[in-house]
Amino acid sequence: MAKLTMVQAINQGLKVAMESNSDVVILGEDVGRDGGVFRATEGLLDLFGGDRVADTPLSESGILGTAIGMAVYGLRPVPEIQFMGFLYPAFDQLVSQAARIRTRSTSRFSCPITLRVPYGGNVKSPELHSDSLEALIAHSPGVKIVTPSNPYDAKGLLLAAISDPDPVVFAEPLRLYRSVREEVPDGWYQIELGKAKVAREGTDVTVVAWGSLVPTCLRAAQLASQEGTSVEVVDLRTVSPIDEETILRSVTRTHRAVIVHEAPKTAGLGAEISALIAEEAILDLEAPVTRVTGYDAPFPVPVVERSYVPSDRRVLEAIRACVKF
Amino acid sequence: MAKLTMVQAINQGLKVAMESNSDVVILGEDVGRDGGVFRATEGLLDLFGGDRVADTPLSESGILGTAIGMAVYGLRPVPEIQFMGFLYPAFDQLVSQAARIRTRSTSRFSCPITLRVPYGGNVKSPELHSDSLEALIAHSPGVKIVTPSNPYDAKGLLLAAISDPDPVVFAEPLRLYRSVREEVPDGWYQIELGKAKVAREGTDVTVVAWGSLVPTCLRAAQLASQEGTSVEVVDLRTVSPIDEETILRSVTRTHRAVIVHEAPKTAGLGAEISALIAEEAILDLEAPVTRVTGYDAPFPVPVVERSYVPSDRRVLEAIRACVKF
Amino acid sequence: MVAKTRSTTKDATRRYHPIQILSPEGELLGPSPTIKDEELVKMLKFMIVGRTFDQRALSLQRQGRIGTYAPISGQEAVQVVSAMCLNDDEWMFPTYRDYAAMYVHGMPMRDLFLFPMGHPQGGRAPEDVNIYAISISIATHLPHAVGAAWASKIKGEQKAFITYHGDGATSEGDFHEAMNFAGVFQVPLVTICENNGWAISLPRERQTHSETIAQKGEAYGINSQMVDGNDVLALYQVVSESLERARTGQGPTFIEAVTYRLGPHTTADDPGRYRSQEELDEMKQKDPLVRTTKYLRGLGLLSDAEEAEMWEDAKATVSDALKEAENIAVPNQDFFFDHVYAELTPNLIKQRREFIPEEAE
Amino acid sequence: MVAKTRSTTKDATRRYHPIQILSPEGELLGPSPTIKDEELVKMLKFMIVGRTFDQRALSLQRQGRIGTYAPISGQEAVQVVSAMCLNDDEWMFPTYRDYAAMYVHGMPMRDLFLFPMGHPQGGRAPEDVNIYAISISIATHLPHAVGAAWASKIKGEQKAFITYHGDGATSEGDFHEAMNFAGVFQVPLVTICENNGWAISLPRERQTHSETIAQKGEAYGINSQMVDGNDVLALYQVVSESLERARTGQGPTFIEAVTYRLGPHTTADDPGRYRSQEELDEMKQKDPLVRTTKYLRGLGLLSDAEEAEMWEDAKATVSDALKEAENIAVPNQDFFFDHVYAELTPNLIKQRREFIPEEAE
């Protein structure tokens, strides 16, 4: 057991997966010799060779499209798309192809792909390097999406995703890649897909978040506790399918909910969760559900991005308002 | 004034737009000689010539991508994508390009495109000919989306879309193309974007729908009235940005809401509207908001599609349950 | 870097011409590849089955017994011969128009009928038949074919893969990305462009400005071929050589097979709007069935009676298959919940519980 | 259909070689195109400005005064010369690496600095400068360039358009779809592939299996050229001819300009991980600044003093621009609401009202 950053945990997860299953192959831009632009695949080419770690042409639809063929033919490909904003050109292959091979063939074929893709802003990147597309994926049946908020979860969710018989988008929160180090077990372990985790227990209000914003929410919860408010933080871990049970269990106890995400507000995943809570637990609610989100504008340039991504302060304000309602 | 089907109204709208503005050009697969696979562009090639009505190669990203360049260079292109399921390959050009030219250039450039695209099922089409993607588009800032539910609105919304300075997806409900005929004024008229219409007034429950499902909801409302329930039907017309005001005004009077759409439930536009109502009008609600939607599965094959698309019966059941709550 | 001061603009001469061995009159223009007589006869037999299926499907559609259907008439030779060159344990990645190719590779005809009937089994080959699920979205299956061929190579197999697409498909980004991967990773794939002259209403000349489609393969450094797609001998030679290259690690091949769509694009299409009767009449002269029949006659491999019997047999095969298809039960209205994920997710369990079926029409 | 029985596989001979007029030693290998002396001197001047800008930007990034930056060293010739061939009233569609091209076409250097500073004005040319907004997503701007050129043709103008992309960009579907449209609609566009040998860590040889990138143009029936991208004379000849073709209705041109990226991909990149020092040393021999300087010296157009002055002037230009850029105010934290639609939509009005700004870092 070693203290690892998230990106190191992902690297180790890939290594463990490739050691234990020779069908696991990696493909993508710069994943080989360069070890990935964030070093997530560092060292794997040397360990497993060019047949299993393939540097591909600059071609997102080609990467995902060939991965589909590989998966159908019995491999377990782990393609990488360099940033979530470059998933758009592969979007057709993701939601109209990978996600539907099973349906189209009435389960003769399946498509066990784990698509790794960094996402999220506040790291001073240029345009399209900061997008968060979880809502688009959650609205597309046949594919799952998972995002870790810490190194331990990253490895465990990654190995679960690679073991899953269906396509899973493994969304890696860019700004958490190296923000903390944490004990991560050496060998194989999995964190069950579809299960959220109560990351902090509390009684006054439930905050639901995932991936990049979980640390923000935990900090806001800490600040709130200094004001006497007890905040429960639910870390979704799997973004689709949503673990409705854990969310509803928490909210029916706290009677209040704040949902936090980085993507634009309108038709974001926060809308689904807010709707879910209002539809299933309206009689338990003592305040309207609140969303703290990115704005309905494309993710902006670096000089203002910190005002776009929900901050500790914005989450705290929402908690205060919700509790006061 | 003549009685026209929706597809004829669209055809007339295009003709009127091209007559009054020589910058309006049409491009797409089979839009020229063939007049469009649904005849929406019939006759326009002969009237306006090949420079203004261009049959393109089979290339959705190319169609939308070149339309962007045209729009930036001062034309008003009206590209057609043959079915909404084939918008996926052009999705990148739509949401990361057309929608962001203004942002990227801090308004030096704008992108006045009207992207026409038929959508929706229940017409026994093969796979990917029945998809409804309004939620994906509503979640993508910088682009608007409009859908008519009748011939009159089709022409008026189309002309408003073509006049809009920003990109607008004009989503045409396939199964309403020829389902009714209606008086449609000959000349130019516009229906303001961003404004919903109360398609039927009522007092007991508000049903929110758009495009293809408005007639279904009106029929369900009629059935409900025979049971003594007075249903108000709100036809969104513009799907993004949503006319929150009209929705909330209605729901604060009826205290009950049912939202109906054909796309899958999870993270659909219904979630946004449901969340909106619960967040803004929770104290006015006498029942949880209900959604009647497609299921979280890819749109299925023809032999079962009628069970997938919300039917009169399903909407009626939801109205009953909501009123009884 | 070599010093050059001349412009390097492409030479004006056309570099690809369709390889032809059998003239439209059924006469040899060069040496035939070695093909057993039975195989030659089988080619015609399959083509006749294809044509018969097609005619039946068209009339069924008019009667409302099947839905939208994409006819194959005129394209039987390329589909039948290429599929015959593929081994049973090798894989085919077809389009919505490759009924004859799929049939030759083992797809039950019943299931071919089920496809335009909108039945879920229509897109699905039986477990022992190596045919991929048809994607309706043009060119989307090409990267899948490349990926499967690549996987086979990684696994150390010696198999060849075949995939089909139309002339229109070459304009899609996915065609480009797939072919580029095929070249870079030297996958054992033979890609056949069935250039049938039209993509719905767009003629080949306006689909792309290149003189031939074959030359597009050069953009990927791929072995590229152009062949008369109505000539069974030329097809046999080119496709079997290309598959052999693939099996023996010599990389991918891109083949433009020049053929013609004698019917409408689909039953929803009216080709009278965009193409002339003269063109159609001219192209009918190149009908691969006529040409192959003449050739077999000339070789003495086919009598009047044998020919008639082929058509009779085909009719019976098609009728039996249709009967089977029409007797297959409509699936439960909620069957589709079972094929989204390997296991039902909680949202699907809930939705299925609340499911209200409608009558199938 | 012509009868042919030979295989039509592509010939083995390489068909494109880079046109070269000036050797790496700065000597003429053939007749120079007609260029005024002042123009030749201007080329070097602009290249020196480009190199100076680049060195400054790299050091600013190390000091944390600008963000991620994509260097241009080695690629100055192709950018400067091609941009000089473009008229002011004509349009340029650049990438994130075309700083020198943009500068030559009129972009204020201040705004070039603002781009890696993450300032919104960085992606934006002033109203009177005909440069399109930079898209970070590779190849996405190519269909836009085609569309604009097409629109210009529809409007009956006689303008030429120029667009740039890298070797890696040729693998994207949008490259393919754009070039195919360019050919089909014969738009007045010159597309320049700055083949700098690498796409981040992927060498050109593994980007695609074709011998040259130039030959990809043939897939679209487009006039295709290959040119030494470090040779100002060859570049001038090929680009100016191609632009003239565009202006006079002779259609699009695709140019592979063979050059080299002497620096890292961006300041976030470590090329030591994937390329050898030997390769870099070899390529430094082909530095376009060295070659052009030698040539001007040989012609007697450049003295020691004049050369030194050029470098001094460039330094001053760059310093002034940097000062201007650093003095530009950070925009209001909520400025981005104003550039989503022409008018604020109700949801944006509401969100702006509730907006809580953070401090800019």
Ligand SMILES: Cc1ncc(C[n+]2csc(CCOP(=O)(O)OP(=O)(O)O)c2C)c(N)n1
């Ligand atoms: C991505 C996509 N765009 C559009 C369509 C609609 N469509 C179906 S077939 C077709 C033409 C295909 O032409 P070609 O590739 O030549 O094949 P053919 O039908 O002639 O066999 C079109 C445009 C589609 N199915 N998929």
Ligand SMILES: Cc1ncc(C[n+]2csc(CCOP(=O)(O)OP(=O)(O)O)c2C)c(N)n1
């Ligand atoms: C669609 C997309 N995919 C990936 C990237 C990340 N990326 C930025 S530059 C680059 C390499 C580009 O190579 P090339 O086209 O040769 O241009 P160069 O950088 O060498 O000038 C990559 C992969 C991107 N910006 N856009």
Ligand SMILES: [Mg+2]
């Ligand atoms: Mg065709």
Ligand SMILES: [Mg+2]
């Ligand atoms: Mg490059």
